[in-house]
Amino acid sequence: MSTIALPRIIQGGMGIAVSDWRLAHAVSSLGQLGVVSGTAIDSVFVRRLQDGDPGGHVRRAMAAFPMPGVAEQLLKRWFRPEGRAPGEKYRELSMYKQVVSKLRQQTTMMAMFVEVWLAKEGHANPVGVNLLTKIQLPNLALLYGAMLAGVDYVLMGAGIPKEVPGALDAMAEHRAASMKLDVEGLGAAEAEVFSLDPQQYWDVPAPPLRRPMFLAIIASNSLGTMLARKASGRVDGFIVEGPTAGGHNAPPRGAATYNEIGEPVYGERDVVDFPKLAELGLPFWIAGGAGSPEGLEAALAAGAVGIQVGTLFAYCDESGLAESYKRSVLEHALKGDVTVYTDPNASPTGFPFKVVDWGGNVADFEKRKRICDLGYLRVAYKTEEGKVAYRCSAEPVDQYVKKGGAEAETAGRRCLCNALMSNIGLAQVREGGIEEPPLLTSGDDLLAIPAFLQGRTHYSARDVLDYLLGTARAD
Ligand SMILES: Cc1cc2nc3c(=O)[nH]c(=O)nc-3n(C[C@H](O)[C@H](O)[C@H](O)COP(=O)(O)O)c2cc1C
Numbered sequence: 001m002s003t004i005a006l007p008r009i010i011q012g013g014m015g016i017a018v019s020d021w022r023l024a025h026a027v028s029s030l031g032q033l034g035v036v037s038g039t040a041i042d043s044v045f046v047r048r049l050q051d052g053d054p055g056g057h058v059r060r061a062m063a064a065f066p067m068p069g070v071a072e073q074l075l076k077r078w079f080r081p082e083g084r085a086p087g088e089k090y091r092e093l094s095m096y097k098q099v100v101s102k103l104r105q106q107t108t109m110m111a112m113f114v115e116v117w118l119a120k121e122g123h124a125n126p127v128g129v130n131l132l133t134k135i136q137l138p139n140l141a142l143l144y145g146a147m148l149a150g151v152d153y154v155l156m157g158a159g160i161p162k163e164v165p166g167a168l169d170a171m172a173e174h175r176a177a178s179m180k181l182d183v184e185g186l187g188a189a190e191a192e193v194f195s196l197d198p199q200q201y202w203d204v205p206a207p208p209l210r211r212p213m214f215l216a217i218i219a220s221n222s223l224g225t226m227l228a229r230k231a232s233g234r235v236d237g238f239i240v241e242g243p244t245a246g247g248h249n250a251p252p253r254g255a256a257t258y259n260e261i262g263e264p265v266y267g268e269r270d271v272v273d274f275p276k277l278a279e280l281g282l283p284f285w286i287a288g289g290a291g292s293p294e295g296l297e298a299a300l301a302a303g304a305v306g307i308q309v310g311t312l313f314a315y316c317d318e319s320g321l322a323e324s325y326k327r328s329v330l331e332h333a334l335k336g337d338v339t340v341y342t343d344p345n346a347s348p349t350g351f352p353f354k355v356v357d358w359g360g361n362v363a364d365f366e367k368r369k370r371i372c373d374l375g376y377l378r379v380a381y382k383t384e385e386g387k388v389a390y391r392c393s394a395e396p397v398d399q400y401v402k403k404g405g406a407e408a409e410t411a412g413r414r415c416l417c418n419a420l421m422s423n424i425g426l427a428q429v430r431e432g433g434i435e436e437p438p439l440l441t442s443g444d445d446l447l448a449i450p451a452f453l454q455g456r457t458h459y460s461a462r463d464v465l466d467y468l469l470g471t472a473r474a475d
Pocket residue numbers: 011012013014015016018037039130131132156157158217241244245246247248287288289290291308309310311312314441442443444445
């Protein structure tokens with residue numbers, strides 16, 4: 001185990017760049033654990049540079065990247081000092097594949113490095129990074145980039161992160177890491193992998209790295225037990241995330257049933273047995289509707305070290321969510337005019353995804369022309385010729401079907417890649433100057449936020465921590 005003190009509050013990772021470096025910096029500076037999201041951070045990085053990098057933060061961090069020459073190459077390729085012209089489209093990175101160029105991997109490493117470096121700037125407290133296990137292909141470059149910036153914790157769920165601890169062990173010593181690539185249609189005896197060999201990226205001595213703590217995000221005792229016993233390296237603890245949490249949720253166990261508005265129904269089998277989890281001897285935090293002083297108290301009573309909180313942080317001043325959405329959602333929440341719907345179809349991952357409707361402002365995605373140009377949620381499949389190719393159930397339906405996908409799987413699917421970029425004010429511009437629509441996500445607790453807001457529509461990360469830890473001032 002590490003010698004660093006465990007945090008009581010973890011500010012949950014929130015993609016895409018809702019928990020960006022500013023939020024994580026604020027939380028970690030105050031002595032709790034700030035977590036940056038690494039999801040699609042390479043696209044966030046190139047869009048920030050195309051927007052002129054206001055404040056120079058990205059360039060300041062880039063200058064500290066230890067691989068010589070990479071910052072210069074990427075600045076030349078992406079930086080626009082004067083920003084984009086009004087209505088101008090962003091240039092995109094190439095979409096991830098099983099094998100990509102060295103520069104493409106370095107772009108991902110750099111983007112993750114920048115985010116962690118900025119979150120750690122000017123204080124000595126730990127910072128974490130959150131990645132989705134399911135978005136497999138960029139993950140090794142993201143983890144290596146985060147380690148180059150000295151990340152202290154890696155938190156991963158949305159899939160089974162069994163191979164991540166071993167990859168961290170290897171890459172902390174600059175050894176090659178490989179993981180199994182999930183490919184639909186592969187035979188039982190076949191296997192595909194994706195790899196990263198750090199040695200290929202250095203022509204100067206590589207700096208010494210620390211292996212970060214690894215916390216697995218789980219929703220069941222069985223997954224906790226399996227990871228504690230069978231992961232490829234050390235698991236340092238768990239985040240136990242319930243179905244009320246924001247973002248993606250684990251699907252219910254057993255046969256799927258739905259309530260009258262089509263949300264998945266969770267039952268007894270989805271309840272985690274905390275005393276049994278504690279028998280594994282690892283620290284754990286409780287997430288999902290735990291963001292209140294009472295939630296913290298209950299978590300401690302259940303044997304947890306603390307709580308992981310998302311929704312309250314998502315709307316604070318330091319979060320990456322676009323300012324206009326924060327204000328509008330909080331104003332509607334104060335009037336009791338928000339709903340959170342657990343949509344079983346929206347996410348191309350097939351996992352339930354929580355969608356916020358504030359005053360009927362949720363975008364009509366049926367009007368959006370389908371296009372897949374970010375591609376993070378594409379899955380790999382084996383073609384008839386035996387090659388590995390990629391498809392996403394939110395891409396144009398005819399293309400998906402041509403690639404062997406079932407038409408039924410495209411129903412109700414939303415392009416989360418583009419929508420989540422829009423949420424943070426980095427919307428792609430389409431034909432006729434139309435911007436990609438947003439799709440906001442929050443935990444069910446958004447409905448209870450007025451109790452915390454006390455009439456405010458602005459608050460800081462410090463206000464959230466003061467509230468949770470019971471140090472709020474009487475005024
Ligand atoms: C806007 C938003 C985005 C999220 N994105 C992610 C994510 O990318 N990865 C992840 O592991 N969890 C994600 N979560 C879940 C949070 O990290 C956290 O576990 C959860 O929000 C806790 O429940 P609460 O919202 O009731 O506080 C997200 C939550 C929100 C509200």
